[in-house]
Amino acid sequence: MKQTNLLLAAALGSHLLFACGGEPPPSATSSSAPAPASASASLLDGSDPKTCEPCHAAVVAEWRESLHSRAHHSADPIYGALRALRTEKQGPEIPGKCARCHNPRDVAQHESDAAKLGVSCATCHQLEGVHLEDGKKGVAALDAGPIGRFRGPHDIADGASPAHSTGPALAALTDGKTLCLACHGEEKNAAGLATCSTGTEHVASGETKGCTSCHMDEVQGPSGSVSTRPTHRSHRFRGPHLASREQQPGIVAEAVALSGAFDKDRLVVKLANRSGHAFPTGFPGRMALLEVRAFDAAGKQVYVNVTSEPMKEHPQAVFNMGFTDAEGKPALAAFATQLVRDNRLKPGETRELPVEVPKDAKKAELRLKLFLVPPPLAKALSYTGPETAPIVLAPVVVTR
């Protein structure tokens, strides 16, 4: 690992590593330059989070639990499966496209140790700024700083760290969103359909809180042995994958305020989107499902909205996107030419969903489930891993 980075450092000089305007940097292994004798030859070239541990242990441990540390195809089988399928169907330039956000530390050698780090410390901290103009994305948007210089959310005096140089606070981090938008902004497929638009949804939501206020929660304890602050923002980047791995609702429980009221022979369910974007958001294959069960006075179940085929039985209770190819056949977003359905909760939306229930229904249970890999996607990717099981939220009970 060290060698790859030394060679890269040598090839590119001590700065602007990967600030490549969309073009992949020269291949690490094609360089024959000798290792530099400068500070960039130290272990702290930013490539290996292990080297940060002695001083920033809490943050390193949190990052290891996050999906960012698993963004490489060797660590995320869902991404790995789609990457392989797209490469097979769309050609060998696919891995280079994905690398811009999934293995940004080495976009030339996809199997290198640096690539395997996924979205690592240096991706977000060895930075001088972030440039989103002209639709720049991934590494092309990240203005990488000199090796061995890390900037964070605080103004840090020169010489404060014996291990690396620092600098003034980075606005792209402290505003809680600009850095995130480099990769989470908006993606379009070959047909120009927006397939992932968390960034534009966030703007539409009118949400004043940045991404970090929900996804980097403030936790007790300093960020490591060198910090004197009593709290820090968690680098677990809580999201639905973390929830799925921990088998707890986690942040997903905060996504939707769910309530309901009986009105004659109807039950009116209300869903208020409290996430800072659409629900679900991000990768276009996600699906949420609202299950409604009603019971009579004796506690016998008298109604259930879906049993085995939600899209046929109660499509309004399915919150997802639907894509088709030119012939109108269902297709994965990456290969689609048309968006035929978007029933996700819009940013900031409160939706009322009337459900016809039998007159003798006295009590109802509303249960929201989030599928990271719903059955059709699992089938298309031949994926059978734990994310095929939904994240199930605690039921909301309504009585007449």
Ligand code: HEC
């Ligand atoms: C502009 C940045 C960017 C590029 C380029 C990119 N991705 Fe992603 N990808 C993301 C982000 C951000 C997420 C996380 C969104 C989410 O969790 O919903 C993600 C998530 C995914 C997921 C979901 C993984 C999971 O565990 O649920 C898949 C699959 C995926 N990407 C495939 C690809 C493939 C294949 C390519 C290359 C053709 C690619 N991506 C290119 C930013 C990018």
Ligand code: HEC
């Ligand atoms: C996806 C981007 C991202 C990654 C990856 C990342 N960080 Fe951060 N980091 C941030 C942001 C954003 C903040 C500022 C949060 C805030 O306080 O608003 C931050 C804050 C910090 C801080 C200041 C903590 C404090 O005491 O307030 C340190 C130290 C730090 N990061 C180190 C690391 C290390 C070490 C790694 C790798 C293990 C890492 N970061 C990975 C985005 C990232």
Ligand code: HEC
């Ligand atoms: C020998 C100890 C040491 C090591 C090792 C070390 N750092 Fe630091 N780092 C410091 C000190 C000291 C500060 C200043 C802390 C402060 O004022 O809160 C600092 C500050 C930072 C900041 C700015 C944090 C902020 O609050 O703005 C970032 C980002 C950072 N380090 C990243 C890293 C990364 C990434 C690594 C590993 C590649 C690393 N550091 C390794 C000692 C270290």
Ligand code: HEC
């Ligand atoms: C260099 C690109 C990049 C940057 C910058 C970045 N992310 Fe990500 N993020 C990703 C990718 C890629 C994934 C998905 C990885 C996968 O599924 O393989 C992801 C996943 C996530 C997830 C899903 C976690 C889960 O458990 O489901 C959250 C939340 C997230 N990022 C928040 C943030 C926030 C907040 C910021 C800004 C501080 C940020 N990201 C900056 C690339 C990035």
Ligand code: HEC
């Ligand atoms: C008000 C809180 C809030 C804000 C602000 C917010 N989010 Fe989220 N985010 C959530 C909740 C709750 C979820 C879980 C529900 C879901 O998965 O859609 C979530 C889910 C996600 C996911 C996981 C998608 C998936 O299926 O893997 C990503 C990625 C993400 N957010 C990125 C961002 C980014 C980037 C921003 C800023 C542009 C942001 N979020 C702003 C609350 C927030």
